Amino acid sequence: MPAEGVRLKPAFDAGRLLRELTSVREHTWDQQRVYTEEGVGAATEVDWRCLALRSPGGDGDRTDPGGPGPRDFADTVWLDRIPYVREVLDFIPAPLHAVRFMALGPDTVGIDHTDPKYGPRWGVGRLHVPVVTNPGAVLVLDGVEHRWQPGEFWFGDFSRTHRVQNTGTEPRVHLVIDVLVTPGLAALFPEAWQEYFRDGEVLFNRQECPQTTDERRRLATRFPVPETFHLWEGDTPLSADVPRETATLADDGERMTLRLPGDRAFALVHLGDNEYRFAGWSEERTLQVFPDGPDPRVVLRTREGGRVDELTVTAERLPA
Missing domain, CATH: 2.40.128 (Lipocalin)
Structure with a gap:
């Protein structure tokens, strides 16, 4: 079993990401919501807000990660306003599902939890590109503390127990990208992970094949x-x-x-x-x-x- 998280290649332009984030923060984002087998669920009880860039049906008001339902994922109107983020997404060689800016408010501590089946064993990956952070912003993933920095590109296995917390005085904002695992995505991982992708318990997804x-x-x-x-x-x-x-x-x-x-x-x-x-x-x-x-x-x-x-x-x- 590989590590709980790993930095991917390449890094992105932190300054451009910050400028585009600033351009879409003129309003208060909505609280993050969960998505379960019953559909969109309750909002989180902590200060954890989202702006949807891709969502089921391209609904810009959806703050949940989505999942199986009547509509597939599509870009929201917000993505049209941030061309560099679109470049970042276009770089990823895998089908994209939910893409959100996620802001964890200051003096906020989440609960320990898992995201069921959000890991390579089930063909799903969650990627992070930090945009704004501070020394008090920590991700505890499978018992390991992570302090990812702006512009870095990270994979985390969020099927493992994790918690986010921000004891700083400013929000922590990440670009969070849910993807399907493909051989192209595996190529972004460091060499130490390639044996896992060749021989490990990984479910690779096929590309869509249109029908008449x-x-x-x-x-x-x-x-x-x-x-x-x-x-x-x-x-x-x-x-x-x-x-x-x-x-x-x-x-x-x-x-x-x-x-x-x-x-x-x-x-x-x-x-x-x-x-x-x-x-x-x-x-x-x-x-x-x-x-x-x-x-x-x-x-x-x-x-x-x-x-x-x-x-x-x-x-x-x-x-x-």
Whole structure:
């Protein structure tokens, strides 16, 4: 198991980052919110504020990290105002999910917590570029204190226990970037980490593979799924004896969408060979459609590192 965090290459221009941050701080940012399997949750109780630069549907008011849901991530209007930050994001060779400026207020101490499955074992990474800091601003990650400096580029395994605290008199502001783990992203890590990416428990994500409308429509199906399949934060095996519910896979005009009872909808991303991950999440769980032949079927998969759990269910073709 590698270290809890590591500095990446290269460094960025701290002065330009600070100037662009200043240009979008004319209003008070909203409190950070959590995102759970039920959707957007409560605001944090401490002074921890965010400005969304990428969010589900490009909603500039979303301060949560997002996740599987009806909309994929997109740029917000705030990103148009900060071209150097866009350059930083364009440099990262991996699909981007949530991107936020996150400001931890002075004299603020967060609680110890973990971010479930935000680590390479599940194909997700969280990157930090500090913009404003002070000697009292500390990240305690897996028991190790970190004081990252402006312009530096860092990866942290936030699936481990961590806490942020700022005992200084000024806010600490980081650019926080959630990404999918890819071989290109691994190349930004130092040489000491390359063996881990070659041989360790890492889940690499495939790039999106666009489909035509006709290709999507022929895959419209209905099939049973374990009621826990969409709960991406959980670890229930696909083989577990849990109730099943009926899922419907259909084209919504732009992409495939998985619909579950109770008006729950999840946009999907095509990975090739009729296999999909949830938009807003990694290949930690996918579904693959085999529509042809007398017995159409769907294969559900969950992954952790190199381990794959599969469940095949019978599907019913729906009219195109």
